[in-house]
Amino acid sequence: MQLFVGLGCRRGCPVETLAGLLEHTLKAHDLPLAAVAGLASIDLKQHEPGLQQLARQLNVPLLFFSVPQLAAFEQQLSHRSTVSYQHSGCYGVAESAALALAEHFAGTAQLCVTRTLLRDASLALATSPGFDR
DSSP states (O other), X not given: OOEEEEEEEOTTOOHHHHHHHHXXXXXXXXXXXXXXXXXXXXXXXXXXXXXXXXXXXHTOOEXXXXXXXXXXXXXXXXXXOHHHHHHHSOSOHHHHHHHHHHHHXXXXXXXXXXXXXXXXXXXXXXXXXXXXX
């Protein structure tokens, strides 16, 4: 199984918060860190050092998607955040980004872990049935 990680965060969110959220989420769902195939977020976050550092630490690609690209997954979201929409134009950055990343690499996507929150960050995990990198 390959895992595609979608991340949302407030400006300046440290890599320790993002890494802690990822580790906590993987442990809670008995998923291996080695299965992480990539990270994604909204293009508004492309200059966030924490996201860049986490991708380097994990040695995985980090992709950014535009609001219209993320909006395509709105019907698959487990939660629609009006706060997220007010700040980004997207109802769910983490879930949408995870789904967009899985679809980008594998052609199909489904959420396997819905939005998880920790302090200034959110995370969701998607997979693609039958995809093996």
